[in-house]
Amino acid sequence: MKPMREASAPVPQQIARRCPACGRVSAASDRCLYCWRDIAGVAPLPPDEAASAPKVPASLARSREQKFTLGRILRYASLALVLLLVGWWTYDVFVAKPPRPHVPSSTARSAAPGAWSTQDGDNRGTRATSAPAHIDGVEAWRTTLGSPAATALVTDGRSVIAPLQDGRLVSLDAASGKTLWTANLTLDNPPLSAPAIAGDRIYIAQREGLVLALDAANGKEVWRRAVAESFESSPLVADGVVYVSHEDGLVALDAEDGRTLWDHPLDVVAANVTPVIEGNYLVIATANKAIVFDRTTGEDVYYVSFSRSRPSSVGIRDGDVVAVYGRTATAFETSTRHPWWMKIVNANLGGDALRSFWFRMYIYRMAPRPPVEVTLWHLNSLSRRTMGAAFGEDIVVAAVPDGTATALRDGQQVWSAKTGRLLTTPVMTGDGVLFIEDGRLRLLDAGTGEQRAERNIDGLQWASPTHAATYIATADGDVAALR
CATH class of the missing domain: 2.130.10.10 (YVTN repeat-like/Quinoprotein amine dehydrogenase)
Structure with missing residues (x-):
């Protein structure tokens, strides 16, 4: 008498969902394997429709999942780099100050006040003095x-x-x-x-x-x-x-x-x-x-x-x-x-060259009047x-x-x-x-x-x-x- 063969366990049916964006079917995934739209909330297809619908091969699905993960990492890394550069630029233009000058050995020396001790009289360059001209003097x-x-x-x-x-x-x-x-x-x-x-x-x-x-x-x-x-x-x-x-x-x-x-x-x-x-x-x-x-x-x-x-x-x-x-x-x-934005122009956008170009465009009536x-x-x-x-x-x-x-x-x-x-x-x-x-x-x-x-x-x-x-x-x- 031949021994009876044990009944094989039923193969579980994979859940398949149709992407509402591209209309394609993806199995065993919460994300569309074609356009990467989130389909976790989409109702699964009936078993007969899921069995007849074309599906992405498992190897291709894994490859696309890896590419998606890598792309997400690159996007986040790029965003972090952009934020870092913007933060550095903002600090450099608006916050950072140049190194303070070295302190002189003594602060005692200055051009003599009340005399004509420089080319134009004093440090202010006004060529002015309260002294008389002595034009009629001896x-x-x-x-x-x-x-x-x-x-x-x-x-x-x-x-x-x-x-x-x-x-x-x-x-x-x-x-x-x-x-x-x-x-x-x-x-x-x-x-x-x-x-x-x-x-x-x-x-x-x-x-x-x-x-x-x-x-x-x-x-x-x-x-x-x-x-x-x-x-x-x-x-x-x-x-x-x-x-x-x-x-x-x-x-x-x-x-x-x-x-x-x-x-x-x-x-x-x-x-x-x-x-x-x-x-x-x-x-x-x-x-x-x-x-x-x-x-x-x-x-x-x-x-x-x-x-x-x-x-x-x-x-x-x-x-x-x-x-x-x-x-x-x-x-x-x-x-x-x-104005604050002039710091941006001077530090990063060419300064004088940009203002000169702007003024020329204004002369040709192709730009608004430059700030005075x-x-x-x-x-x-x-x-x-x-x-x-x-x-x-x-x-x-x-x-x-x-x-x-x-x-x-x-x-x-x-x-x-x-x-x-x-x-x-x-x-x-x-x-x-x-x-x-x-x-x-x-x-x-x-x-x-x-x-x-x-x-x-x-x-x-x-x-x-x-x-x-x-x-x-x-x-x-x-x-x-x-x-």
């Missing part, structure tokens, strides 16, 4: 140096420093005109702009790209630093820091030993205007913009753009900056800031190429070499005057506007432009007014004091 002394002065004379009230065209630097006693010492500069080349006196040191930016510190008592070299290819502007000394502008940017040096505290690269191109300082703000004039820096951080915080032109002068008084570029003069506040920079006033109708400007509390006097002078108040012309051929930018003195003409000093009333006095001086080249005297230099190599 000649207290005259010294012959044998070579004309190469730059303006500077003084701290004790000595008068004269850089000469033959490469010598001469110190004269301010009271008597007696020669205190003479030093020969590097390669016998005079600087292109005046030295700065700060305490017992004299700082010179040489045309060879050297910054020199000399002992004011004897003219001996204390230190030197090679910083740039050349310098056209004067050094500026404030709170123990020497600031020098050159064609590659702005550098801050320790006034005691010359070590670099910070270096801010810039496409300056034209670096012929000495930077200016008031409080925590430093302003530099480049070829196409006046830039405001925070001295405590070394960060540029605001700027005003100009048509590409060689700057003539920049000055600051009570937080207001006046910059002169060619026929254009603009006043703005150091406390002004650009915030200024106190703007004037673009000065006479020809302006030499620079001197300004007091409420008036700015700009002049051109042919002697045309224009006085401005809040950007509006107050008066215009015609003088002789000018040798340098006017000076705002305590008793009027002093013009240094070819062979003559002329004093005009600051409020009306009317002449108050004049004095002929043969070969006049430079004049630096102080409370003690107005120190003049002539083409014959003489230096004299008017009191």
Whole structure:
């Protein structure tokens, strides 16, 4: 008798569902194996329909499931990377601050206040002083140096420093005109702009790209630093820091030993205007913009753009900056800031190139008007190429070499005057506007432009007014004091 065969267990029927999106059937899966739509909530097909419906082979189903899992991992990883990059960019543009500048060895050294200790009188670059012009004064002394002065004379009230065209630097006693010492500069080349006196040191930016510190008592070299290819502007000394502008940017040096505290690269191109300082703000004039820096951080915080032109002068008084570029003069506040989105434009979208393209599209009426920079006033109708400007509390006097002078108040012309051929930018003195003409000093009333006095001086080249005297230099190599 043959043994009975045991009945085989029934094969469980796989659950199959039809995808509502693509209409295909997938078995043993909560997700469509064709389009990966979630079908867990779709009702299973009846057994007979499920048996006859074409299904994805198990091996292909596993392969597609693996690809789906890998794709999901890649999507999440890409999203995390994008979030990381956005977070880093946001921090870099809006949160991060540049490294704080190194602290100088001492904060005691600054350009002497109340004297004519820099190219433009003081660190503010206003070419203004409360001292009288001494235009009617007597000649207290005259010294012959044998070579004309190469730059303006500077003084701290004790000595008068004269850089000469033959490469010598001469110190004269301010009271008597007696020669205190003479030093020969590097390669016998005079600087292109005046030295700065700060305490017992004299700082010179040489045309060879050297910054020199000399002992004011004897003219001996204390230190030197090679910083740039050349310098056209004067050094500026404030709170123990020497600031020098050159064609590659702005550098801050320790006034005691010359070590670099910070270096801010810039496409300056034209670096012929000495930077200016008031409080925590430093302003530099480049070829196409006046830039405001925070001295405590070394960060540029605001700027005003100009048509590409060689700057003539920049000055600051009570937080207001006046910059002169060619026929254009603009006043703005150091406390002004650009909109937040300008940081994005400057940091990531090309900055100047994008603004230039935007402006061109605006001219062709293909884009809205670019945002206007915030200024106190703007004037673009000065006479020809302006030499620079001197300004007091409420008036700015700009002049051109042919002697045309224009006085401005809040950007509006107050008066215009015609003088002789000018040798340098006017000076705002305590008793009027002093013009240094070819062979003559002329004093005009600051409020009306009317002449108050004049004095002929043969070969006049430079004049630096102080409370003690107005120190003049002539083409014959003489230096004299008017009191």
